[in-house]
Amino acid sequence: MSDTKNLKLKRNLTALVDFSRIINSSIDLQFILNNVLLTCLGKFLATRGLIALNENGVIRVKHSKGISDKLIEKFPLLDAGDNCLNSDSLKKFRNSAKLKAAEKISSSDDCVGIVCLGEKLNKTEYTQDDLEFLKTILNISATAIQNSVRINELQKVNRELDSRIQRLNSLFELSKEFGLFSESTKVSKLLVFSLIGQFLIQKFAVVVFEDGKIDILESKFDKDELIKVVEESGSREITETINVEELDEKYEGFKRLGINLIVPMQVQGKTKGLILLGERINKQPYSETDIEFIYSVGSLAIISIENKRLFQEELEKRKLEEELDLAREIQQNLLPQTLPAYSSYDIAALNMSSKQVGGDYYDVIPLDENKFCVAIADVSGKGFPASLLMANIQAFLQIICRQKVNLPDATALINDLICANTSDGRFITFFWALMDNAARKITYVNAGHNPPLLIRDGKITKLKKGGMIFGVMETSVPYISETISLKKDDVLILFTDGVSEAMNVTGEEFSDERLEKLVIDLSSKNADEIVEGIKNEVQQFSKGTDQSDDITLVVLKVK
Amino acid sequence: MAEFSTSVVNKGDVSIIYLKGYLDAHTAPALEDNFMKLIDENKFKIIANFSELEYISSAGLGVFMAYIEKIRDNKGDIKLTNMSEKVFNIFDLLGFPLLYEIFKTEEEALEKFNESKSVGNE
Numbered sequence: 001m002s003d004t005k006n007l008k009l010k011r012n013l014t015a016l017v018d019f020s021r022i023i024n025s026s027i028d029l030q031f032i033l034n035n036v037l038l039t040c041l042g043k044f045l046a047t048r049g050l051i052a053l054n055e056n057g058v059i060r061v062k063h064s065k066g067i068s069d070k071l072i073e074k075f076p077l078l079d080a081g082d083n084c085l086n087s088d089s090l091k092k093f094r095n096s097a098k099l100k101a102a103e104k105i106s107s108s109d110d111c112v113g114i115v116c117l118g119e120k121l122n123k124t125e126y127t128q129d130d131l132e133f134l135k136t137i138l139n140i141s142a143t144a145i146q147n148s149v150r151i152n153e154l155q156k157v158n159r160e161l162d163s164r165i166q167r168l169n170s171l172f173e174l175s176k177e178f179g180l181f182s183e184s185t186k187v188s189k190l191l192v193f194s195l196i197g198q199f200l201i202q203k204f205a206v207v208v209f210e211d212g213k214i215d216i217l218e219s220k221f222d223k224d225e226l227i228k229v230v231e232e233s234g235s236r237e238i239t240e241t242i243n244v245e246e247l248d249e250k251y252e253g254f255k256r257l258g259i260n261l262i263v264p265m266q267v268q269g270k271t272k273g274l275i276l277l278g279e280r281i282n283k284q285p286y287s288e289t290d291i292e293f294i295y296s297v298g299s300l301a302i303i304s305i306e307n308k309r310l311f312q313e314e315l316e317k318r319k320l321e322e323e324l325d326l327a328r329e330i331q332q333n334l335l336p337q338t339l340p341a342y343s344s345y346d347i348a349a350l351n352m353s354s355k356q357v358g359g360d361y362y363d364v365i366p367l368d369e370n371k372f373c374v375a376i377a378d379v380s381g382k383g384f385p386a387s388l389l390m391a392n393i394q395a396f397l398q399i400i401c402r403q404k405v406n407l408p409d410a411t412a413l414i415n416d417l418i419c420a421n422t423s424d425g426r427f428i429t430f431f432w433a434l435m436d437n438a439a440r441k442i443t444y445v446n447a448g449h450n451p452p453l454l455i456r457d458g459k460i461t462k463l464k465k466g467g468m469i470f471g472v473m474e475t476s477v478p479y480i481s482e483t484i485s486l487k488k489d490d491v492l493i494l495f496t497d498g499v500s501e502a503m504n505v506t507g508e509e510f511s512d513e514r515l516e517k518l519v520i521d522l523s524s525k526n527a528d529e530i531v532e533g534i535k536n537e538v539q540q541f542s543k544g545t546d547q548s549d550d551i552t553l554v555v556l557k558v559k
Numbered sequence: 560m561a562e563f564s565t566s567v568v569n570k571g572d573v574s575i576i577y578l579k580g581y582l583d584a585h586t587a588p589a590l591e592d593n594f595m596k597l598i599d600e601n602k603f604k605i606i607a608n609f610s611e612l613e614y615i616s617s618a619g620l621g622v623f624m625a626y627i628e629k630i631r632d633n634k635g636d637i638k639l640t641n642m643s644e645k646v647f648n649i650f651d652l653l654g655f656p657l658l659y660e661i662f663k664t665e666e667e668a669l670e671k672f673n674e675s676k677s678v679g680n681e
Contacts, residue, residue, distance in 0.1 A: 166617070170584075176585075177584040197622070197653065200653065
C-alpha cells in the first residue's frame with residue numbers, strides 16, 4: 001500500500017518537475033497561462049477555469065476555459081490584496097460561474113493573481129489535499145508568470161520607445177527634406193507618404209489656402225466635392241484638430257467624404273491649410289500622440305510651402321525691378337543725348353527721374369540750319385503706362401517734325417493720335433515751340449502744360465496760348481499759336497511740375513512764386529548755370545525727402 | 560549619405576523589385592517611379608525583395624500604401640520578402656503585417672502568386 005502511495009507521490013513529483021521545466025522554459029505569457037490552467041483542469045478533472053492577473057493593483061482575467069465570454073465580462077473589479085479571495089463580489093461571481101475552488105498565485109512579496117476552477121467532473125468536492133496541491137502548482141507557476149509579465153511589460157515599453165524613435169526619425173528626415181524641395185507639390189507628396197505610411201491610411205487630402213483660393217495639393221477624394229465641402233464648412237477658420245467624434249453637423253460634409261480627422265497646418269498660429277485623413281486601415285483611432293505627430297509634420301510642411309511662396313514672390317519682385325531698371329534706361333535713351341548748337345541760342349536741359357519710370361519728356365529736334373523744335377511734356381501718372389505714352393508721344397513728335405505742317409494743326413493731330421491711344425483717363429500736358437535762329441523768334445502752342453517762363457529785363461511773361469491738354473477728347477476747337485520776337489539775353493524756361501511741386505520735409509511745395517523769383521535772380525547767367533542753379537535750389541529745398549516726381553528743365557538763352 | 564537603388568526582374572507575370580540601401584523621404588520618389596512604371600505596364604503582381612535594404616522610414620512605407628489599392632483593384636498584390644529583422648521591426652511597429660503578406664523568401668511569395676493563379680484558372 002505504501003508502495004502505491006510512494007509511486008503516486010513519485011508520479012506527482014515527476015509531473016511537477018516536468019511542469020516546472022515547461023513553464024519556465026517559455027516567456028510567452030499565454031503559453032504559460034494555458035499550461036497552468038490545463039494542468040490544473042487535468043489534475044482535478046475540472047472542465048472550466050480561469051486565471052486572472054494583478055495588473056497595476058487590479059485583478060483582471062487573462063485566460064479562461066469553458067466559461068462564456070459573456071460571463072467573463074461580469075468578472076468583478078477586484079483589488080489585488082491579501083484578502084482578494086474573500087471579497088463578496090468574487091464569491092458572487094464564482095457562484096454564478098460555478099467556480100468551486102479559488103486560490104491565490106503569490107510570489108514572495110506580491111499577489112500575482114488568482115486561479116478559479118469549476119466543479120470536478122466526478123462531482124466530488126475539492127479536498128484539503130487538492131487545494132494544497134493546487135497551491136503547490138501555483139507556487140511553481142508564480143515566478144514564471146511574473147517573469148513573463150515583466151518581460152511583456154518591458155517589451156511594450158521597448159516598442160513604445162521604438163515607435164517614438166521612429167517618429168522622431170521621420171520628423172527629422174522630413175525637416176531635412178522639406179528644406180531642399182522647390183515645389184509645394186513635392187512637399188505635400190512627401191507629407192502624404194509619411195502620414196499614410198505611419199498610420200496605414202488610404203484616404204487623405206492636403207489643402208492649402210492661398211490668397212482666398214483653395215489649393216488642393218493631394219487628394220484621394222473627389223476634388224470638386226472636396227472643394228465644395230471645404231468652402232461651405234468655413235474650414236479656413238479651423239484652428240484646432242477635429243477628431244471623428246467632433247465632426248458634427250457643421251462638418252457633416254467631411255464625414256460624408258469619409259474623413260475622420262482634420263488637422264490644421266499653421267504658421268504663427270494662422271491656419272494656412274488642412275490635412276484631411278480617412279480611417280486607419282487597422283481601425284484604430286488617432287491617439288493624442290498621433291495627432292501631435294501629424295500636427296508637427298504638417299507644420300514643417302506648411303512652413304516649407306510658405307517659405308517657398310515668399311521666396312518666389314521676392315524673386316518676381318526682383319525680376320520686376322530689373323525690368324523697371326531696363327525700362328528706365330530705355331526711357332532715358334528717348335531723351336536727347338546731345339543738344340544741337342545754334343548761333344542765337346544757348347541751350348541746356350536736365351531730366352532727373354524719380355525711382356519709378358515716369359512720364360516726363362523733353363526734346364530738342366533740329367529741323368534745318370535755321371529752325372529747330374523744342375518740346376516738353378508730362379504724362380499723368382507714373383509707372384509703365386505713363387512711360388509707354390511718353391514713348392508714344394516721342395515717336396509722334398520725331399515724325400511730325402519732319403512733315404511740313406504748321407504748329408497748331410500738328411498739335412491737333414498729335415492730340416487726336418494720343419486720344420486714340422488712351423482709354424483710362426490718362427492725359428498729357430504738352431508745350432512745344434518752333435525756334436527761328438536767324439529771325440530770333442519763337443512760335444509756340446501750349447496744350448495745358450505749366451506755362452513756360454520768358455524772362456526779359458527782370459520781368460516774366462508766361463507762355464499760355466494754345467488749347468486743351470492731350471488725351472481728353474479729340475480736337476474740336478483748333479489750337480492757337482503765338483509768335484514772340486526775342487531779344488538778346490531773353491531767357492526761356494520750360495519745366496515740369498516736378499520742379500514747382502517739389503516738396504520739403506514739412507510737405508510745403510517749392511511753388512511757382514519761388515521758382516519765378518529764382519529764375520529772375522539767375523537770368524543773368526548762361527543756360528547751363530541757370531539749369532544748375534534751379535536744380536541746386538530745388539534739391540536744397542527738398543532735402544531729406546524722396547524725390548516723388550520727375551524733374552525736367554529746358555533753358556534757352558538768347559545770345 | 561547612403562543611397563538607394565532598385566532593379567526589377569520579371570519572373571513569369573510577377574515583377575520582383577529589389578530594393579537596396581536607404582529608403583527614406585529623399586529616396587522614396589525613386590521607388591514611386593518603379594511602381595508607377597509597373598502599373599503603367601499593367602504589371603500588378605509585384606514582389607518587393609528587401610534583402611539588401613538597410614533602412615526604411617515612414618515616407619518609404621507610404622509609397623507601398625499609396626499604390627496598394629490600385630494594384631489590388633487590378634487583382635494584383637504587393638508581397639514583401641527577405642526583410643532583415645531591423646526592417647521588419649519597422650513594418651511591424653506600424654502594423655503593416657495586418658495589410659501585407661510578408662514572406663521569408665522570394666520563392667514563397669512567388670508560389671503564393673502562382674497558387675492563386677491556378678485557383679483563378681479553375
